Amino acid sequence: MKFFIDTANIEQxxxxxxxxxxxxxxxxxxxxxREKGNPEDIFKAICEIVDGPVSAEAVSPDWQGMxxxxxxxxxxxxxxxxxxxxxxxxxxxxxxxxxxxxxTNVTLVFSPIQALLAARAGAAFVSPFxxxxxxxxxxxxxxxxxxxxxxxNYALSAEVIVASIRHPMHVVRAAxxxxxxxxxxxxxxEQMMKHPLTDNGITRFLADWEKVxxxx
Amino acid sequence: MKFFIDTANIEExxxxxxxxxxxxxxxxxxxxxREKGxxTEIFKQICAVxxxxxxxxxxxxxxxxxxxxxxxxxxxxxxxxxxxxxxxxxxxxxxxxxxxxxKTNVTLIFTPIQALLAARAGATYVCPFxxxxxxxxxxxxxxxxxxxxxxxxYMIESEIIVASIRHPMHVLESAxxxxxxxxxxxxxxQQLFKHPLTDIGIERFLSDWEKVxxx
Numbered sequence: 001m002k003f004f005i006d007t008a009n010i011e012q013x014x015x016x017x018x019x020x021x022x023x024x025x026x027x028x029x030x031x032x033x034r035e036k037g038n039p040e041d042i043f044k045a046i047c048e049i050v051d052g053p054v055s056a057e058a059v060s061p062d063w064q065g066m067x068x069x070x071x072x073x074x075x076x077x078x079x080x081x082x083x084x085x086x087x088x089x090x091x092x093x094x095x096x097x098x099x100x101x102x103x104t105n106v107t108l109v110f111s112p113i114q115a116l117l118a119a120r121a122g123a124a125f126v127s128p129f130x131x132x133x134x135x136x137x138x139x140x141x142x143x144x145x146x147x148x149x150x151x152x153n154y155a156l157s158a159e160v161i162v163a164s165i166r167h168p169m170h171v172v173r174a175a176x177x178x179x180x181x182x183x184x185x186x187x188x189x190e191q192m193m194k195h196p197l198t199d200n201g202i203t204r205f206l207a208d209w210e211k212v213x214x215x216x
Numbered sequence: 217m218k219f220f221i222d223t224a225n226i227e228e229x230x231x232x233x234x235x236x237x238x239x240x241x242x243x244x245x246x247x248x249x250r251e252k253g254x255x256t257e258i259f260k261q262i263c264a265v266x267x268x269x270x271x272x273x274x275x276x277x278x279x280x281x282x283x284x285x286x287x288x289x290x291x292x293x294x295x296x297x298x299x300x301x302x303x304x305x306x307x308x309x310x311x312x313x314x315x316x317x318x319k320t321n322v323t324l325i326f327t328p329i330q331a332l333l334a335a336r337a338g339a340t341y342v343c344p345f346x347x348x349x350x351x352x353x354x355x356x357x358x359x360x361x362x363x364x365x366x367x368x369x370y371m372i373e374s375e376i377i378v379a380s381i382r383h384p385m386h387v388l389e390s391a392x393x394x395x396x397x398x399x400x401x402x403x404x405x406q407q408l409f410k411h412p413l414t415d416i417g418i419e420r421f422l423s424d425w426e427k428v429x430x431x
Contacts, residue, residue: 028421029421029422029424029425029428030420030421030424032424032425032428033424033425033427033428037431038428038431039428039431057421059421059422059425059429085414085417085418085421086409086411086414087409087414087418088235088406088409091235091236091409092234092235092236095235095236107417108411108413108414108417108418109411109414110411110413110414111384111388111411112388112391112392113384113387113388113391113408114408114409114411114414116217116391117235117237117408117409120217120219120236120237121235121236121237122236129413129417132413132417133413136413146388146392149392150217150391150392153217153391153392153394154217154391154394
């Protein structure tokens with residue numbers, strides 16, 4: 001499973017890269033609004049660090065506008081993937097961008113059928129949001145399972161990015177299902193590395209090491 | 217999974233095409249009756265838009281009549297698939313067309329056995345109707361699972377077109393079962409794209425974008 005980080009914060013991206021688990025970055029307008037500087041500068045700075053897909057979102061409501069925005073975003077750097085919301089207009093734009101060789105990530109996907117439509121339209125990535133489904137007492141990971149089954153039924157090549165991840169169990173389940181990618185907030189990446197028994201074990205080893213290190 | 221649209225309305229067909237989701241069209245006499253112009257003209261118009269199967273239904277009841285009608289329909293355009301009702305005479309006609317290389321779609325299928333018979337007669341497509349089974353408190357999608365299993369058991373090449381689709385759940389279940397094709401009314405095609413959380417998410421992103429766009 002590939003790990004993307006869901007942030008526009010340069011320090012967090014550098015930290016994830018230094019751990020060696022940075023396969024890509026996803027951003028959205030909300031994440032961009034939390035950082036300083038204009039969006040294009042932020043995208044360029046991210047592309048300098050990450051050797052993988054960097055999702056930058058289009059904000060036009062109509063397909064013509066999204067295509068125009070998408071072409072411009074794609075021209076910023078070869079790593080840019082144009083993130084497009086899951087609407088009818090969005091999929092029209094995906095179809096056009098796909099024929100031009102511009103990679104797209106269809107976002108705000110909440111049903112397996114939306115994922116299938118996006119894949120058929122030519123999206124390189126589809127992003128189902130699991131946390132926001134859990135929020136309305138609907139099982140987010142079950143949707144991911146159904147999407148993986150449908151994509152395997154028809155040998156679809158679009159990659160599934162599990163998004164809106166809230167805690168490490170989402171990542172565990174995504175890995176058990178065999179989802180291609182999880183895009184994870186920085187906080188959850190840190191949580192994933194932790195286990196109390198790992199901490200205990202380290203403490204015990206270090207204490208024992210104290211007993212031997214000065215032996216001649 | 218391939219998407220066909222179940223309509224004879226040229227505007228709806230064009231809209232589906234612009235979404236990149238138009239692998240074929242199914243029509244029937246009821247759908248044709250809703251449009252203007254002769255049946256032949258409508259079929260020609262549809263074939264000009266769609267790069268895929270276009271189903272045109274015969275109305276004769278005896279196999280000789282079906283064969284005659286089907287040959288005429290097939291002449292209209294190479295994309296035409298002759299749609300034939302699931303009757304004994306219908307299957308006799310399918311057998312003749314199969315030998316002549318004319319593609320057929322056997323329609324009004326309600327049991328897995330009807331689907332097997334149609335496939336054995338040489339149908340290119342079989343069309344089980346799920347909504348009309350749900351209407352009589354029988355599980356339409358269950359029939360699709362059984363047809364899929366039987367076709368897999370015997371490596372039958374006929375493609376399954378799930379028809380009489382009423383809502384997106386029929387499409388989802390078809391995809392999970394691995395049916396070859398769904399033929400979807402325009403209204404349901406529109407519904408497939410929608411999710412309230414998608415709408416809410418777009419609103420939230422756009423309002424955050426307002427804060428940064430002029431930096």
